[in-house]
Amino acid sequence: MVILDATIVNIALPSIQADLGISDADRQWVVTAYTLTFGGLLLLGGRIADFAGRKRMFIVSLVAFAAASAVGGLAANAGLLYAARGLQGVSAAVLAPAALALISVTFTDSKERAKAFAVYGALSGGGAAIGLVLGGALTEFASWRWTLWINVPIALLAIALAIPFVRESRTEARTGYDVPGAVTVTLGLLAIIFGITRAESEGWTGTSTLVFLGVGLVLLAIFVVIESRSPHPLLPLRILANRNRGGAYLASFFIGVGLFAIFLFLSYFFQGVLGYSPLESGLLFLPLTAGIIVSAGITSRLLPIIGPRFITGGGFAFTIVGLLLLQRMSENSTYIGDILPSMILVGLGIGFVFVPLSATALFGVGDADAGVASAVLNAAQQVGGSVGVAFLNTIATSATTAYIVANQLPGPNGAALVEGFTTGFLWSAAILLVAGVIWLVLVTMTGKDMADDEVNADRQPPM
Structure with missing residues (x-):
């Protein structure tokens, strides 16, 4: 739900803008009001979950997220919508680290934990694509307001399942909030x-x-x-000092930089160049989502055996090749012949990357620091994603402008837009290559390490 909400309004944005009278300059705040508060408050949210109780804060943040979504769906003006999206981000900043920390402390067996992280990885990686599909369907058949209201039943279902099945955990030796x-x-x-x-x-x-x-x-x-x-730091630096975890956090940042803008570029390409409707555009992401689910399931079986290093390395390779194949894209492209192979490869790659990444980022972290460790992972992805969308959008826009000038066009046409998108995809591939090199150099964990964290974990009491 947290990841889904970062993209679900993207396809609905033209309808939102027209309905609420939002200017072109201000429409970005429908998205950034959420990502600003989400990324900025993640570390604090993780620590609150550690001290106040992860199950308790998981449920409280779900209630807050549902309430903010309901208000946003009722918004009669842009200001109220921005405020609601900001409150969604605040809620997500507690919800995301609480959820990941609960996985870490609930599933102690290495094989069960690998399966749990596989589900989490599939939802994290697929949430963005699912958001595009839902956003298109809800906008086309109902209203853009349902892209926000859809969170209410999802949150209520999660609460109903969490109350009886999730056990409480917290940092017992409360040392303050720094x-x-x-x-x-x-x-x-x-x-x-x-x-x-x-x-x-x-x-x-x-x-x-x-x-x-x-x-x-x-x-x-x-x-x-x-x-x-600080005697009681918000972020114990020992969390970053571990080579494997540090590599996971750094790679996660660059993954966010290289990956998040892909969905934006493809959405505009499908609708602005190939002429698909919002719903059709969203449905075209389903092969990518299917690839994530398949590779996440495979990873859950392989992770305890061979460890995260080469699984994720292979995932980077799949994703990079998929992005490079998109260099064939043109205004006359067909989806099946030119786009579908890349969607499948990128989807498989994301699943192979996200599951081991999540497991590595939390491996060896004591229960006392599980919330803040998961918050660092989420913050790295969100901040990286914000950097990537801004940076790659600037790169793509510059390439489009250069094409228009070089060809003396009166304005952007399909070929000019494609020039921008393919340039953006090329940069995305290069950034993910950097992430892959960082991962392979810094992460050395093996399957044996994953199966015996009692020997290899560096769990320490909170300082």
């Missing part, structure tokens, strides 16, 4: 993400872009100093 660290990192991440969103309209050298990015980097540097000296 308020200075929480405030500093939250403001730092918010500033960076806001600066990135400004880059879409003002460019990377725009004054507000540079100011927000600079302030964010300074605040994050201050945060590191605070955490190194």
